[in-house]
Amino acid sequence: MNPFPLILSSARRGGKTTIRQLLLKRRSDVGYSVSCTTRGARPGEEDGRDYHFLTLDEFSRRRAGGDFAEHAEVHGNQYGTLKAEVDLVFSTGRHVVMDIDVQGARQFVAAYPESVLVFLLPPSAEALVGRLTGRKTEDPATTLRRLTGARDELAAVHQYQYVVVNDDLETAYSQVSAIVDAETVRHRRLPLLSDRVRRLVDELDRRITQFPRGT
Numbered sequence: 001m002n003p004f005p006l007i008l009s010s011a012r013r014g015g016k017t018t019i020r021q022l023l024l025k026r027r028s029d030v031g032y033s034v035s036c037t038t039r040g041a042r043p044g045e046e047d048g049r050d051y052h053f054l055t056l057d058e059f060s061r062r063r064a065g066g067d068f069a070e071h072a073e074v075h076g077n078q079y080g081t082l083k084a085e086v087d088l089v090f091s092t093g094r095h096v097v098m099d100i101d102v103q104g105a106r107q108f109v110a111a112y113p114e115s116v117l118v119f120l121l122p123p124s125a126e127a128l129v130g131r132l133t134g135r136k137t138e139d140p141a142t143t144l145r146r147l148t149g150a151r152d153e154l155a156a157v158h159q160y161q162y163v164v165v166n167d168d169l170e171t172a173y174s175q176v177s178a179i180v181d182a183e184t185v186r187h188r189r190l191p192l193l194s195d196r197v198r199r200l201v202d203e204l205d206r207r208i209t210q211f212p213r214g215t
């Protein structure tokens, strides 16, 4: 098998983290590249499992050292994907699934052109606004920032190869999982395909030569 990166993006609260978690739980051929962030850990989050939680200095040092395949500022914090993390998952023969924002996805594809890009679209504006304004504790300025951010993120949908409408979670998951299956057997991803076909053709030639001919 020839593993590839699978990038899931969406307007915020679009369900990309949930679908990424389902893929990791249900498919043994998919692994996760743990991202770095400068934001603090939330309750229940563990360093090295959910994120590598870095100080801004450490993050800047690693960025200057060229350690990131992509990095971006999201909601005022730095996030980035380490090349070493991606390569670690590849070394186990698994595809790498990542949920990253649209700016990060653009940079990542430049570093890994074989990436598969999936955008998760909300079923309607009402559903998106409902998800974004759900936390009633937030002040109006924060909610407005989320809404404009989501609108801007939607504009990036045209850079993605696949678009899945995330209305029903199980349906959206099945579609993303089917994309992984289809991409796995893409002609250009099949290692040693030419050798394999040549051996088949040689064997058929041999049998054709030996085939009893009518007089």
Ligand code: 5GP
Residues within 6 Å of the ligand: 012, 035, 036, 039, 070, 071, 072, 074, 079, 080, 081, 099, 100, 101, 103, 104, 105
């Ligand atoms: P959260 O802080 O809620 O876990 O994630 C906030 C946002 O950062 C999400 O939109 C998520 O997709 C994005 N994000 C998480 N990891 C990375 C990463 O490694 N690179 C980039 N560019 N975005 C990330």
